[in-house]
Amino acid sequence: MPDTAAFKARLEADLEELESRQSRIADDLAEPLNADSSEQAIEMEDDAALEGQGALIAKEIASIKRALARIEDGTYGECVRCGGEIAPARLEARPEAALCIDCARSNERG
Template sequence: MANMSQIKRGLENQLAELQARLARIAEDLAEPLNPDSSEQAVEMEDDASLQGQGALITREIASVERALARIDQGSYGECVRCGGDIAPERLEARPEAALCIACARREQH
């Protein structure tokens, strides 16, 4: 597994990318609707999709911020539910993971 400073840098880069994506969505949503009513319907559907994407990105941002906080607190890699270790392979795939695989599976069911 990468060292903690590499993990932190990767999470900070991921956070910056997510924040930039969220800003672009906010800009798109701020654009006024086209005065043509048929175009408005399409734009409103697009806006609804963008709002959904924005909500997902907002949740991802919160996950990454919590992972960065766990690094600062020295608890990164510990499951927030059971306190056990999160497998290095899981952290490699999802550096923001807060749950070990067993707790994540329990949460899904």
């Protein structure tokens, strides 16, 4: 079983940073468009990119929250698909990882 206290602290710090970024994106998207139509086109393109970033951040936040829930219920470090151990090196690289490397690879393939 991994040292969950260290992973929990890291996940909570990552979560705080992502929620802050998400808030800044929401603030940027809430700003009204410029009255100049050529500026509006640029701002709309920027908004589309921000919306994409926001969606990715929302996925990361959800993944981190699920990892924190696994820490709370004592299943952190166990693959949610096969029940095997997630390698410590994988958790170091991706503390929110829910799948062991074998299940992650098979998930990517299809």
